[in-house]
Amino acid sequence: MITVLLLILSVITGVFLGKHFGKKEKLAKNLLILSAGFLITICLNEVFPQVYTSAESNNLGIFVIIGVLLQMILEALTKGFEHGHFHHHSEHNILPAALMVGLFIHAFIEGIPLANEEHEISPYLLGIVFHNLPISFILGAFLFNRKGESKNTSSYPSLLIVALFALASPMGMLLGNYFHPNLQPYFLAIVGGIFLHISSVIIFESNKNHNIDWTKIGLVVSGVSLALIMHLFHQHPH
Numbered sequence: 001m002i003t004v005l006l007l008i009l010s011v012i013t014g015v016f017l018g019k020h021f022g023k024k025e026k027l028a029k030n031l032l033i034l035s036a037g038f039l040i041t042i043c044l045n046e047v048f049p050q051v052y053t054s055a056e057s058n059n060l061g062i063f064v065i066i067g068v069l070l071q072m073i074l075e076a077l078t079k080g081f082e083h084g085h086f087h088h089h090s091e092h093n094i095l096p097a098a099l100m101v102g103l104f105i106h107a108f109i110e111g112i113p114l115a116n117e118e119h120e121i122s123p124y125l126l127g128i129v130f131h132n133l134p135i136s137f138i139l140g141a142f143l144f145n146r147k148g149e150s151k152n153t154s155s156y157p158s159l160l161i162v163a164l165f166a167l168a169s170p171m172g173m174l175l176g177n178y179f180h181p182n183l184q185p186y187f188l189a190i191v192g193g194i195f196l197h198i199s200s201v202i203i204f205e206s207n208k209n210h211n212i213d214w215t216k217i218g219l220v221v222s223g224v225s226l227a228l229i230m231h232l233f234h235q236h237p238h
Helices: 002-021 024-051 059-078 096-118 125-144 149-176 182-206 214-235
Strands: none
Touching: 002 125, 002 149, 002 214, 024 125, 024 182, 024 214, 059 096, 059 182, 096 125, 096 149, 096 182, 125 149, 125 214
């Protein structure tokens, strides 16, 4: 129940902040960069070691690639919301239905490996939670601050999208209970590919004029440091 609660609250919190502070694009960008540093550390320090030390590790590299390719396909639906690119497209080109499908599949797949996590609050879970916050922030900013639409006409579809996104990972975790535990590394490998693609795109996107962005570097280091602290705490809880 704690896992489900954290997953849902991370989305609700992010959407709430996005609804009220969504016009502050710099805040959304900084949250994304911070979460990217956290996410890539969780990916490299937690997910991949677990994948490549499993009994099925010999053929799992292809599933990491599948995760990368899958995320690229999903971005055709979400238009790069995961990277904070919602201002780079006309709002009329980003259909709520496409967002709902893309974000739901994304979050649903991330939830499947949670079914076989040994600890209720694991680094992998925290990676998803930390990842959900900026995406939900951007989602809330987009859904509840669209121009040319009244609150009455947009609230119900928007709330439906938020609800589906919030429940997607718990539903994936529920489905994961029906899979054999030996399949866990395969799903983790796919999610690892998704995490790697999203975080690396956010971190390594070219800066304007290719200047050094010390703020971005500081945010990435902060995200990495936070993930490492949680890793150490998880390794030595006492």
